[in-house]
Amino acid sequence: MPASDSIPSLQTTLLHRRQRLADLVGCPVVLWSGGRSPRNFPANTYPFRASSHFLYFAGLSLDHAAIRLDNGRMELFMDDPTPADILWHGAMPTRDEIAQQIGAEAAYPLEQLTHRVVGAATVAVQDTGTRYAQAQALRRGLFPTKRPEGLDRELALALVELRLCHDASALAEMRRAIAITVEAHLAGMAATRTATQESEVRAAIEAVMIRRGATPAYTSIVTTRGEVLHSDRSCNRLQPGDLMLVDAGAETESGWASDVTRTYPVSGTFSPTQRDLYDVVLAAHDRCIDYVHSGAEYRTLHWRAALTMADGLAQLGILKGDPESLVEQDAHALFFPHGIGHLLGLDVHDMEDFGDLAGYAPGRVRSDRFGLCYLRLDRPLQAGMVVTIEPGFYQVDALLNDPERRANFDGVVNWERLEEFRDVRGIRIEDDVLVTETGSEVLTVALPTDADSVAQCVRGE
Amino acid sequence: MPASDSIPSLQTTLLHRRQRLADLVGCPVVLWSGGRSPRNFPANTYPFRASSHFLYFAGLSLDHAAIRLDNGRMELFMDDPTPADILWHGAMPTRDEIAQQIGAEAAYPLEQLTHRVVGAATVAVQDTGTRYAQAQALRRGLFPTKRPEGLDRELALALVELRLCHDASALAEMRRAIAITVEAHLAGMAATRTATQESEVRAAIEAVMIRRGATPAYTSIVTTRGEVLHSDRSCNRLQPGDLMLVDAGAETESGWASDVTRTYPVSGTFSPTQRDLYDVVLAAHDRCIDYVHSGAEYRTLHWRAALTMADGLAQLGILKGDPESLVEQDAHALFFPHGIGHLLGLDVHDMEDFGDLAGYAPGRVRSDRFGLCYLRLDRPLQAGMVVTIEPGFYQVDALLNDPERRANFDGVVNWERLEEFRDVRGIRIEDDVLVTETGSEVLTVALPTDADSVAQCVRGE
Ligand SMILES: [Mn+2]
Ligand SMILES: [Mn+2]
Numbered sequence: 057m058p059a060s061d062s063i064p065s066l067q068t069t070l071l072h073r074r075q076r077l078a079d080l081v082g083c084p085v086v087l088w089s090g091g092r093s094p095r096n097f098p099a100n101t102y103p104f105r106a107s108s109h110f111l112y113f114a115g116l117s118l119d120h121a122a123i124r125l126d127n128g129r130m131e132l133f134m135d136d137p138t139p140a141d142i143l144w145h146g147a148m149p150t151r152d153e154i155a156q157q158i159g160a161e162a163a164y165p166l167e168q169l170t171h172r173v174v175g176a177a178t179v180a181v182q183d184t185g186t187r188y189a190q191a192q193a194l195r196r197g198l199f200p201t202k203r204p205e206g207l208d209r210e211l212a213l214a215l216v217e218l219r220l221c222h223d224a225s226a227l228a229e230m231r232r233a234i235a236i237t238v239e240a241h242l243a244g245m246a247a248t249r250t251a252t253q254e255s256e257v258r259a260a261i262e263a264v265m266i267r268r269g270a271t272p273a274y275t276s277i278v279t280t281r282g283e284v285l286h287s288d289r290s291c292n293r294l295q296p297g298d299l300m301l302v303d304a305g306a307e308t309e310s311g312w313a314s315d316v317t318r319t320y321p322v323s324g325t326f327s328p329t330q331r332d333l334y335d336v337v338l339a340a341h342d343r344c345i346d347y348v349h350s351g352a353e354y355r356t357l358h359w360r361a362a363l364t365m366a367d368g369l370a371q372l373g374i375l376k377g378d379p380e381s382l383v384e385q386d387a388h389a390l391f392f393p394h395g396i397g398h399l400l401g402l403d404v405h406d407m408e409d410f411g412d413l414a415g416y417a418p419g420r421v422r423s424d425r426f427g428l429c430y431l432r433l434d435r436p437l438q439a440g441m442v443v444t445i446e447p448g449f450y451q452v453d454a455l456l457n458d459p460e461r462r463a464n465f466d467g468v469v470n471w472e473r474l475e476e477f478r479d480v481r482g483i484r485i486e487d488d489v490l491v492t493e494t495g496s497e498v499l500t501v502a503l504p505t506d507a508d509s510v511a512q513c514v515r516g517e
Numbered sequence: 518m519p520a521s522d523s524i525p526s527l528q529t530t531l532l533h534r535r536q537r538l539a540d541l542v543g544c545p546v547v548l549w550s551g552g553r554s555p556r557n558f559p560a561n562t563y564p565f566r567a568s569s570h571f572l573y574f575a576g577l578s579l580d581h582a583a584i585r586l587d588n589g590r591m592e593l594f595m596d597d598p599t600p601a602d603i604l605w606h607g608a609m610p611t612r613d614e615i616a617q618q619i620g621a622e623a624a625y626p627l628e629q630l631t632h633r634v635v636g637a638a639t640v641a642v643q644d645t646g647t648r649y650a651q652a653q654a655l656r657r658g659l660f661p662t663k664r665p666e667g668l669d670r671e672l673a674l675a676l677v678e679l680r681l682c683h684d685a686s687a688l689a690e691m692r693r694a695i696a697i698t699v700e701a702h703l704a705g706m707a708a709t710r711t712a713t714q715e716s717e718v719r720a721a722i723e724a725v726m727i728r729r730g731a732t733p734a735y736t737s738i739v740t741t742r743g744e745v746l747h748s749d750r751s752c753n754r755l756q757p758g759d760l761m762l763v764d765a766g767a768e769t770e771s772g773w774a775s776d777v778t779r780t781y782p783v784s785g786t787f788s789p790t791q792r793d794l795y796d797v798v799l800a801a802h803d804r805c806i807d808y809v810h811s812g813a814e815y816r817t818l819h820w821r822a823a824l825t826m827a828d829g830l831a832q833l834g835i836l837k838g839d840p841e842s843l844v845e846q847d848a849h850a851l852f853f854p855h856g857i858g859h860l861l862g863l864d865v866h867d868m869e870d871f872g873d874l875a876g877y878a879p880g881r882v883r884s885d886r887f888g889l890c891y892l893r894l895d896r897p898l899q900a901g902m903v904v905t906i907e908p909g910f911y912q913v914d915a916l917l918n919d920p921e922r923r924a925n926f927d928g929v930v931n932w933e934r935l936e937e938f939r940d941v942r943g944i945r946i947e948d949d950v951l952v953t954e955t956g957s958e959v960l961t962v963a964l965p966t967d968a969d970s971v972a973q974c975v976r977g978e
Contacts, residue, residue: 093554094643095566096772096863097870098663100735102563103749105556142915143854146745182555184645202559256728263724267717269752274561284607288564291730311557393604402557409558454603 062224066115067159069225073113073218075128080214083207084126086173088190089118090181103271107181108402108409109215111311115158120186123160124172132160133169169193177211179204182409202411216414219401221440226401227490229312230442231499233270234488236306237314238503240264244278244302245513248322254278254290257300265306273307273314273404282319282482283450285394296323299330301482305404313404315444316500317486324515326507329477333449334507336368340447341485341505344396348489348496350439358396358431361447362388369449373473386427387468390455395431397444400488405432437491442499446486451477523685527576528620530686534574534679536589541675544668545587547634549651550579551642564732568642569863569870570676572772576619581647584621585633593621594630630654638672640665643870663872677875680862682901687862688951690773691903692960694731695949697767698775699964701725705739705763706974709783715739715751718761726767734768734775734865743780743943744911746855757784760791762943766865774865776905777961778947785976787968790938794910795968797829801908802946802966805857809950809957811900819857819892822908823849834934847888848929851916856892858905861949866893898952903960907947912938 064072077085089110092101106117113130114123121134132155137148155163164172173193180187180198191198199205204212222230240261247260258278265272279287280294282301294300300322305314319334321327326334340361347360366382369375369391375382382388399406399414407414412422417435422428433443451474455461487500504510525533538546550571553562567578574591575584582595593616598609616624625633634654641648641659652659660666665673683691701722708721719739726733740748741755743762755761761783766775780795782788787795801822808821827843830836830852836843843849860867860875868875873883878896883889894904912935916922946966951958965971 093563095563096569096643097866097868098643099869100865102554102556103736108557139915143913144745144747146742146748147914182557182559253728255730259724259727262727263720266720266723266751267714269716275564281607284605286605287607290727404561405558407558408560452604453608454600 063228064225066157066225069223070113070115070130070159071128072223074125074130076218077113077125077214078128080217081177081211084124084172084176085211086122086124086169086176086178086194087113088178088181088186089114089121090183090186091120093183105311107179108311108407109179111402112215112219115310116154117309117311118154120166122166122169124169124176130158130160131172132158132163133166133172134163135166175207177207179208179212179215179409201409202413204410212410212413216407216410219407220399220414221438222401222442223440226312227442229308229310230314230400230488233273233306233308233312233314234316234499235502236265236268236270237304237316238500239268240304240306241302241316241318241503242513244304245318245320246516248294248300248320248514249324249516251294253294254280254292254300257302258290261302261304268306270306270308273305276302276304277317278302278304280322280481282484283452284482285450294322297327297479298322299480299483301484303484303486311402313400313402314488314500315400315404315486316488316503317446317484318503318505318510319483319485320510320514322514324511326511327479330480331507332372333477333480334483336365336372337447337449337483337485338505338507339368340364341445341487344445344447345487345489345496345498348437348443348445348491350437350491350493352437354396354433354435354437354443355431357445358428359383361396362392362427365392365447365449372477373470374477376468376470382468383427385465385468386425387465389427390461390465390469391449391451392447393426393430393450393452393455394448395428395433397446397486398432400442400444408432439491439493441491443489443491444486445489446484448482448484449480450482451480524689525686527618527686530684531574531576531591531620532589533684535586535591537679538574538586538675539589541678542638542672545585545633545637546672547583547585547630547637547639547655548574549639549642549647550575550582551644551647552581554644566772568640569772569868570640572863573676573680576771577615578770578772579615581627583627583630585630585637591619591621592633593619593624594627594633595624596627636668638668640669640673640676640870662870663874665871673871673874677868677871680868681860681875682899683862683903684901687773688903690769690771691775691861691949694734694767694769694773694775695777695960696963697726697729697731698765698777699961700729701765701767702763702777702779702964703974705765706779706781707977709755709761709781709975710785710977712755714755715741715753715761718763719751722763722765729767731767731769734766737763737765738778739763739765741783741942743945744913745943746911755783758788758940759783760941760944762945764945764947772863774861774863775949775961776861776865776947777949777964778907778945779964779966779971780944780946781971781975785972787972788940791941792968793833794938794941795944797826797833798908798910798944798946799966799968800829801825802906802948805906805908806948806950806957806959809898809904809906809952811898811952811954813898815857815894815896815898815904816892818906819889820844822857823853823888826853826908826910833938834931835938836929837931838929843929844888846926846929847886848926850888851922851926851930852910852912853908854887854891854911854913854916855909856889856894858907858947859893861903861905869893900952900954902952904950904952905947906950907945909943909945910941911943912941
């Protein structure tokens, strides 16, 4: 990790980012931060988080603000706090103080924005209220974020180019998010020793995030039903024979994410069958990470994972046939139905608001093939990208007991042998990996992945 | 607390609620649950929570669902999970299973709703996407939730009448929310013993909520800057001389809220000045609760609190004059600028989506007077209502150092004496109180309010 004195100041970082934007986009750019989303009534909102594109250039999660970027210059538009704001929310920095903090060259009340948006490109934000304000100010319709056109598409492509590879400040933020996440996972493992229910483990994990001033970057998955890929509840009781799957990542105050998964035995000891399958997933994980380098095709990583899984499952007698032909038939996808990972940055699936514009290289489109339709990234890797590597093995009833699929794969699956692995519902091992010029750096390396070390963490040894 | 066998089943409760609605509203009623609000990209949403009006009649927090209530009959409209839903989110109950669970008389796919909405009244939900779907289905514009008209206003008034007073099932849920909240506050007090920062206390509090399968009903306030009424960050370091103000309440899975505040010394010992002002706030709290009974005017409670505060501050030499005339001049509001409380139910400010329609009796409007403009409730109390009682004392710079206000109150404030109470930034004591036929029941009684007991909890004695 670079010493903190090698990380430029916030102002320098933001200036550099908008200068690079100016090299890519000829027109002015106006980015809105977005507003608070109401939960059950207008004053009771979800915790605010500014739009990622705004955060990239403004650095602070301001609500009801906008920035205008033109030729390397930044103007900030926001209103000063009212007396009622100050009564209810305390003394807040003024517009001018914030402008100084982020190095904006000028600052104006929000209403002045209408005079400064002619011919500007923008990105539609997520909250509908602000989207309406955007269209009003620009006096034109907005394209859906995942299908921008004209100037907005030019801007989107420029943002993708900028945000694909991370600068030193971004990496420092992500390292901070990851450090909190590692601490949170270790706390979750420790809590498992005495927990009787999933929610106790989840509480221990999220408490670390809260304690460190972070928030979950996405709904934490803390479950013994690992085969449910996006399980968002944690209400099951823990049984000693269960595997616990924890997919949880912290997000820093300025919006940078992490995304880490570990799977471990609730009892602190893998059963032989759990250990066998864990090692298959780990082999896929390790082989992928070994292959990460600038210039590597991410899709090739996915296939390496698939081949390693097919090979391992064949060696365990669960699949029958040679790995290449098993993968050709998508037999691995019966047990590994998702992609090997995705981009990571300000968003946990970075820039997924643009649909596949960031994840897929120009000219490439997502396959509808069973083994590929959930692959979120298909680009050659470049130094400075951060990607997740997250192979998994799952026994999903809906896939394995679908009569048609079962008939299709009858020749290649040994269903009786599979029966013996009943105590494995889901295993996933996910790390965050920085692509470097010479190979890669596993940013999440402080959290062990091998079965023995993971089990030791759970046992507290 | 009533034995659980005296609480009717969910089906019986919901049937009774819609039968009562039928007595009040002649037309069919269609209520939408709402959809997920995106955070930074569409697939990364805030935790879903159905609209309170939907929850009141449907009991479950279903997303993308609607119910049609007509003459005591309930139809459920929602789609069965798709194969992709099941892959990503696990096996889910079908529409028919959910209908059975909540006692709906019929269940249809969502698209069928368009044929069943003619002449129906509704409430606009909070998320804009669903609001658009509502208008589309009804083929008419929607009124803003806080200013409904026509049939929708009739429905809103009926919902207010129903939801003002709670049935046994609602009270059981609120008692559960409160039990979790009491445990959370005690955990926060215990964590304060070793904490160095506000966020550690907040983590301990919210961890209890997560552990118990609940969520915060609103953004927790956990701060040594108690004078910031809605402080939503917890990043200050704890100093031994600080008072910690914690305003945090759990919400149960079916959406019922609690709302509790305690203020205590970080060190476990009140300074004499802190203790003096704490006892003034506690006296206001106790005098209000003593007065709660069916038929009492809530506004009178507010004045009792104001008078008690004025009296106590005069006895401490901070205010000069007799309590009645001080309150007449709004001198108390310099230090107690908010209302004495609000309705509590499915929403922490119950039915505040209707503006003041629920909080203010017909014909009453909110005052713009300094001491009254934040009073959220102005109705005669009825048995079955739950209200908060939450007097406070704050030293808000923006109020106390405003030159005009300072000049106005120069004759009644002893500024030098006030100076001696510098170590008190903010104190609030908030309980949830059920109005009964004979008086009241403090639902939050398990969490002590008197200074000695509170300090003991912090010290762990
Ligand atoms: Mn991931
Ligand atoms: Mn309250």
